[in-house]
Amino acid sequence: MTLQSAIRTVGSSIRNIRASSLLGWGVLVAFLVLPCLVLAQGAATQAMSVEYRDIPGIGSRNVIWFIAQQHLLLAGFVLGVPLFAWVCEIVGWKTKEPRYDKLAKEFTKLLTSAYATTALFGGILLFLLIGLYPKLMAYLTDIFYPTFVAYSILFLLETAVLYLYWYGWDSMQGNKKGFHLFLGFLLNLFAFFIMIIPNSWATFQASPVVVADGTALERAWAAMWNPTWWPVNIHRFIANVVLGGFICGAYAGVRYLLAVSREEREHYDWMGYVGNFIGVFGMLPLPFAGYWLMREIYQYNQQMGITLMGGFLAWLFILQAMLIGVLFLGANYYFWMGISYRIPGVAQSYKKPILAMLIVLMVSLAVWMTPHTLVASLQEAQQMGGAHHPLLGVFGVMSAKMTVANLMILVTFMSFIMYWRAGKQETAPWAKIAKAIMGGVLAVAAITIVVLGVWGYFVPALFRINTLSVAQVLIVLFILVTFTPLTAVLLKSAKTTTEMVWGQMPVRSGYTLVSNAVMVILLMSLMGYARSSSRVHWHVYGVLRDTSEYAYSPALGYAAALMSLNTFFFCLLVAFIFWVATMGDKSQAPSKESPQKVEPGLTPVMAGGSPSSGGKGGVQDNR
Template identity: 30%
Template sequence: MTIVYNKRRGIVTIPIRHLVTFVAFLALCVTGVAGVYAQTPGSPSVEFPYTGNRAAVWIVAQFHTLLGAFILGAPIFVVMAEWLGYRKQDLRYDRMAKEVTKITVILFSLTALTGGLFIFVLLATYPQFTTWFINQFYLVFAVIYPLMFILGTIALYAYFYTWDAWKGEKKGRHIALGVLLNLLCMATMFAINGPTSFMNTPVKEEGISPMEALAAATLWDKIANASWMPMNIHRIDGNIAFGGFVVGLIAAYMHMGAKNQEERAYYDWMGFAGNLIAVGAMLLQPFTGLLLAYQMCDYDFSFCQYMMVEQLSMFFEMQGAIVGLMFLGCNYYVWLSLRRIQGVEQVRMTVLAPIVMVLFPPVAIWGLTTYWIPEPMSLAILIPLALAPFILGRFIPVTVSVHTVMKIGFLMVVVSDAIWLTPNGFAATGARMLDDLQLPESWDFLGKMPTKLGAIFSLVFATTINYILYGKAIRQGTIAWGKIDGISQFVLIFLAFTSIWAMGLMGAVRSLLRKFFHTYNLIPDFTAESFTPTLSYSAWLITGITVVFFIVVSVAVFVALRPVELKGREPEGSPVPAGTK
């Protein structure tokens, strides 16, 4: 059943199910906030069966966050794709943008529903804390966040249902609506990141107690806390990368199920486009993550010890393994992609590129150890080294083949990740690090932060060189879309899975940094579940959440895209005014 308006007047058809979802979300917001104020001060919490209270909140919150990350990242990807289609007069971009939007609409509804579920689970399991917390941010939870979400919902459905109505000469209007959608999504994320970051870094003032500082703080002081803006930056970057990897996942599914060469060629290209945008954003992820960690350590230095040396150190070992595998996967996808490019043998690059890739780890480690950030000398060493292949390479006639550069780059990715993974020692969660399990004194520099940062710089540099060379090969050669090795589709699926898993892991780390507090140094957690879980327990929980999210996205892909293929695809609208062709 649908509500139908006159399309000649520019009004569109809206299915009843989407209106029902919208009304349900409003009801959840109203009843959720009202439920907080209906509680008595001593209302008891419930004992969640099977999982326990903390795990129940963890599961619902993480699942909601994953959905939210996609619906915030996907619109950025979609509008970029639609604009590129408009600019390049390439219908593939327009088709890709529309297909991703179809899936986004489905997952948007689930995001609203899981958000409401999250409120109810919090109210049931931690009623006193939830009451206190919403009181601190009542204007955010009761007005700003719901309003932004409602406006974003309207903008998303308007954006999707005007896709065919606003084509040709009206395409610019549709892109502008997409930009508005992204601004609303961004405002929604900024609003909810205030309370989220506040739990780790609440307001504080020298010379007075945390409660006195809280009493004197305004709402803006609470929102604009020490980690708020770094979290915003990190999540914007992460959501773009996350959206790109999920687009790669969608393309891989559809490529493997394609019935003809035309469809395989299109979804091969779609996987390439999604991966390219995801990798571009991922290259910034280590640095935006370090910015967030730096701000949190500056707020309370005990966070650094807790993260890197004590209870959560093995979590960071796992993070290094996962991120390293993602870099390896991205570079392997490029290697597989080269095989479908005709004339790639003629593509060459200056010999300085592989030389600098080999020299980059030791030079970066030495430079950062000698001149630790923010010393400008550290950048004075690294920036010229990184630019040398592009500037000095023009004057050196010796070149090497694209395959040679990529092989060396792949090797340096492995070496850099091994350096990143090398810990100062091993310690079980909840135990002290034993001397016998620490690095020898002559090798302990491998466990220090300058070495880790040097390894990260090396990973990013090697991957950047490989992708620049990949772009050069595409421009100079002839790419045969649809002819890529079948294993590449599993690489795209793997990258999406590891991206989701890494997001779950680091979300857990950020939450566990609060130690024995609901809100750090303000509201202690006296429940029996107030302890740092082991990496094994956390990994199983994160894996379960990731698998469920994977299944949900897979079903959304099938529902949104497969029926269109069975019925026969409708002709796509022109992304540009007809008169410009």
């Protein structure tokens, strides 16, 4: 395939588009942003007179908080989705299975409308920051101006590539697929740089470095390389995949609940599974990235580390434990339901292993959620001899938290392995030995993680952080990277004893997928607040003080209310975006004159229908 023919194909497909105006908003906003940059630079010289502006009644900080969080959540989604859409496309191309290509296209369809909305919120955020916080923007513009230009160029490139990638999808099949995949690669490459440039602005605010004299480019470069830049880059990159996966899972869950045809049910059941799998896949290494980030924060500034983990923000990490716990439980629950409903007849044989995994998960979660300083009445505190319980107080420190987080990751990974192996009989002569070795290694790994965790109480903090915790992480990673290919090899020659049946999942599976997405959104809102609040009364920590009337940390209850509002609004926004994205499907659906044929018994699952109910709604089958 030549480049010219590919461009011709793209050109013809663009001529045929009907909804391009939506994506066009993205480009429009990108152009709107450029003059804003000039305004921001101009503000550098004028800002001395006006340092802050306010929005009466609501408060400038609340407005920025809300818009920035919406923008960040949307950005996380639009940067995470292209990654696995592209991977799905590669899988479809390699395996010649059209369903992967269809799935990748459906993911990308969600992306187009979300991308425009993200750009809109980004533009609004920039306008508001320039208007409400001129002092801060003048300071940041002075340092980061060259990156603003790079960011705008990247944004334009990303928009152009997204146009080509989405609208050229159908035209670039067959021998042009290679070029389309290359576009997907470019899409992700630009997306990555679009993510890390704003990360440098935000991380510089939290962990500024000395910006020496030099050219504008040299100063910007020095400021970008601040201590928390790469920890945040890695953490956000993985978190974006998790967010994208679970939101796509939620989309599939809702579509599954509303599906009326067998084909739709099978497709959205499968899509929900893939979304959950991607979310879990990203979630497994995420705690490690978070741990690294927090370690860098402590190392950069003890004061900030203590404010976050031991000071007035410490309670956020108990909430975080609860949300992560629910997320882990939801993801596992979905896997376990998959074994029961998609692989008929095998549920009984997995009951005991599932019970064991559930107990480990719950005990781990109980330890993770046990705070170091307990909520106790005066009488209870006196009985305990303080705010720390003499026995359970040991669960409150990092050694215990790291240990149980690693165990939960292991259990979740094993849930996936179990689901993968369910309904299959290994035929390789060495299968028994391999399974025995895997079981043994797993047991040794789990015991070692616990032993290292206990050992952590008796050694200096440095040894625990640099050696024991790293060893725990490496053990889990070793299990992940060795068990996955070994299981794949084992199952290559396995015979299928029970065929997997899609479209049989119960109503609660759809709700579980939605719940997982909500948990991730809440988590990101919570951690966004934690990261910003750790700067306390500084715009740029230790350098540029917040002298506005909002130079105080809001009470945790107030912050929780705003986080909930952010989550709720984002869910509404996503629902709207998905509704817009699927409008085309509805217009293509059969008209009233020739209604879509609903198969007998296939009322929506949400209304108690079941594909195997034989025409009566089948509540029993689908419960």
